[in-house]
Amino acid sequence: MQKAIAAASAGGIKARRTPLTREQIGGFWAVYLGWVLDGVDSVIYALVLVPALTELLPNSGIAATPGNLGMYGSILFALFLIGWGLSFIWGPLADRFGRVRTLAASILIYSVFTGAAAFAHNVWELAAFRLIAGIGVGGEWALAGTYVAESWPEDRRKMGAGYLQTGYYLGFFLAAWLNYTIGATYGWRAMFLCGLAPALLAIFTVLKVKEPGQWRKAANRTTNAAADARADATADEAPATTASSPLRVIFTGALLRRTVTSAALVGVAIVGLWAGSVYEASAVVTLATRAGIDHMGTVRLASIGAAILSLATVAGCLVAPWLAERIGRRAALGVYFAGMAASIVIAFGWAFYLPNGLGLFMASLALLGFFGGNFAIFSLWLPEQYPTRVRATAFAFNASVGRFIGAGVNFLLAAAIHWQGSLGVPVAWTAAAFAIGMLILPFAVETRHDTLPE
Template identity: 65%
Template sequence: MQSNVLTAADRPARTPLNRNQITGFWAAWFGWTLDGMDSIIYALVLVPALTELLPKSGFTATPAHIGLAGSILFALFLVGWGLSFIWGPIADRFGRTRVLAATIFGYALFTGLAAMSQNVWELAVFRLLAGVGIGGEWALAGTYVAEAWPEDRRKMGAGYLQTGYYAGFFIAAALNYTVGAHYGWRAMFLCGLVPVVVSIFTLLKVREPERWEKIQDKPVQRSPLRTIFNAEYARRTLVNSVLLTVAIIGLWAGAVYEPAAIIQLALKEGMTHIQAVHMASIGTGILSIGTILGCLALPVMAERIGRKGTLAFYFLGMAVCIALGFGWAFYLPNGLDTFITVLFFLGFFGGNFAMFSLWLPEQYETRVRATAFAFNTSIGRFIGAGVNFLLAAAIASSGTLGTPVAYTALAFLAGIAVIPFAMETRGQALPQ
């Protein structure tokens, strides 16, 4: 009797990657890694930066004022992310790699300039402008990998790419543990200038994907932005925007507020300020490890049970972990260890962002893919910014960080209700 079990030799070989695909991936990955590093630097230095800058801006540096100002500045950062939708149509017209290099250069420059801030207003402007670059990098990197990698490898490529953002969290945590703890928050922002090197490398070394080059001779019927709202694409564009809004609302619970929460818990347990900063770095590192594992697991699960079922699983995990972490562990008498333990699982389910790197390119053709990716991610950031203003007001009025953030878990339950309306693309090739 013959066995139906395939041996390793029987399994079809994966398509080998050529030099440009490998070089392009690492350029996109390092850009996304340093994007993540720049994003989380603000969360890690939030307390010391605002403690110094608020008095210079005419405000006392109370926990309530720090929470309020921190939420407003992050909301402005999200507005910058939202404005990054401009990169999509530019990339569909002029190419993925050149525009990708421009986004990396932009967020690196304005993150470095944030080190020169003399008051909260200057810091807010620099974070707004950095957000424009940071928001565009994801859309361009995700589009590039989807188009450049062969069909049998691009799904895992999306998962590999998304690990970069959270590897950036880990790098930022390590920098905060060393550079930030000893040289202060301004030195941390100066570290954000490093991606300039990646942008130059991307511009000089990486060629455009063949998919994009093949469509350049075809006549353009209408603008990409109008196309993603035609009869074919309107529903999926709306649903994708809602789902990304949900994911972004949960972002500050898992990333932006966890360092501040850890610092508060550590100080309450009698640690010094430097020890509390170290604990925030450790907690961010643990969150990052969990998220990297979640990003790697997601493509495998998405191929087995489908895109919609996998995203529902990750959204449910986010809802549970946010509620447990900020609504329960944060208020335990000695809750620091419990809170950090929950962070690992919160990080794993935070890998839901890898789904969009995999899923969004599958729903749009090449001539509008970057525009669709950028628009879907950006509209969620605008709405997320508005929700963050409400969250800031709730933190200020209640005088506590935990409960208002815990309520963001409800957004993921709403997202689960929207998922059935999304487009399932498991088993389908990337559209030309």
Template identity: 65%
Template structure:
């Protein structure tokens, strides 16, 4: 009997999620989805919005001016993202859910207000403040899911959560394909006010994570920002900042300029304006689906081969995909189809952001976790703002979109040399 019992396979069951954990995840996921939708709306309506607003601001709506103004406005948006590190210490002090709802309120209201813009200056202000709200959502949603979900499920939870942002890309593309084409860019920004409803639901339905409550009850009040930059955390903080900076530079270079590149290629292929816009929306949808697949594939791979090797694979894939799409396919005589095919590859490896949702919470204790997450992501956005401004200037100077974007692949090669300095947390539980 004993021998038969010994040979009986042990079935491991995952810890079931309770109602609060399920509600909390969907609240965080919905906020992150609408965050992605709001942030990508700008990329989709960039050309029509600036074509209307530049003349009202005293500038000719030439392709060069549209490109330069678009880059400047997006750089300001990223600066707003960078300032979102203020949400981290607030979340470590007052809790994840209240501050998460605050970030959603902020980006929703000011995205909606962008629809009322009379000139580029008003649009810039609204997008800047919306950026402050959007930038905080990822850090707080990622921190909440990592703390609220049971240990044996939180890794896949990070992958599931990250799909929300790219589902938002897909949603923005679908809205642009329907509402944007027929009702214009102002209607697109108005749809960005919808997340206010999600913020209210988060406040009413989502309970605070037990890990934060326990840490709050037993912690002497400290300064989390000073702690993550102190001797105990300094190295991992700055390494994470560098890796996130590289990811942000590459993703936004590819994602933000993708609609404009597809529109140019579609127009070159002889498509009418509305058909070119629809093609850009379809390409964005494919990019989003590919990135969602990349997010879902990442956690099992990270559990199997480790966090550092997984990030190296995704970074290398991003470098190849950016060169293949913007450096090669963009310049082909009939490059639309090859460019879109390369976008799918770029999208899959763009799922590298899911690793940070999984990995960053594992590197910091609960009392400083939200601050660390927000600081590392914000640092990358500040640098990304500067790179985006330089990228716009390069596009203006070189009179081409493809080559300047393709050069951002260099950042991912640099990242391959930085990854070894990061801590490997495979097999470790979330630190309390």
């Protein structure tokens, strides 16, 4: 297919993109909605951090001082990321049992335990619910990204990755709207109850969405190979050998380099995601309070800030696949990493400390959002690096390692914020992670001209 497209272009004929089937369109919208709701559930905690901990810390015998709010907020962020990291379990399950059923299970878990957070009586119960919810939330990206890569035709899957990634940040926008209306009126517990909605989607996904054809073919090959091995073993009166586990395969041969570099780069991106998006609401609340704005006004400003961030990230996600096709995956990610580093320094290292910095900080969220669209590059790049039988495992593992890195950074941030009594400078220092990422990029494998491996 790629050769035909290239030949048509060379001959001056404008290649027509492969039309999508009804099954491909319906499946995309199902996993897209799951990714939207995943974004809602992920950012709810960031939006209600201050009011939730203001109530729960005293119930836990801890004073709700600004330093404690920042420190325990970062600890709970870190625990949520640990849950995200544990979500690597979904990859092998998806390679074994299918993308769709596993995706539905992850959606069900994150929705139930996000809703359960509404009934937390102290900070430790909230931490436990967020940890388990993180395990479900973390599976969505790898499973949805793998599904789209395998179900869409080769000439459309790259933009499909960009379209898919916008869903997560559309979820940010939806969460901001919910906080502006429901959260500001009914409080933080009502926001967590909104997180129960995806449970219905999980049921729909299992009933209506079919597995991608590429996975079905790979599963049939594996089944036939296992049957042949058993037949040979019976004939030879010797035990049949079993195939290596997918988790072991991604650390062998040429895949080892891809796994190590990809996991490190995703880790860098996640550090930036949590610096730029999760601390946005707390920073806006702090600046608005400093400016003398009342509680209702600060909640709504935090929601407006989240909306700016999310819409700008949607734009960044749509540009990312186009840029990756023009200059390559590594160079495109380098552009986004450099922009993210500069944006974090401008927002948290400079605007946050200006006497009247609220307006400038709000404006800087557009930059933070746009360059946060770097995750769309991973959505098309990671599937290109691995064959079908280990693709979901590799995607989930690389994302999970990155989340553990992000969790470690958040534990450090908790201590730094408590020591500084402010979140500005500690968060600004996370920009250094992107400098490390740009040093890793030359060692990553470029797949710009490659088709999706079978």
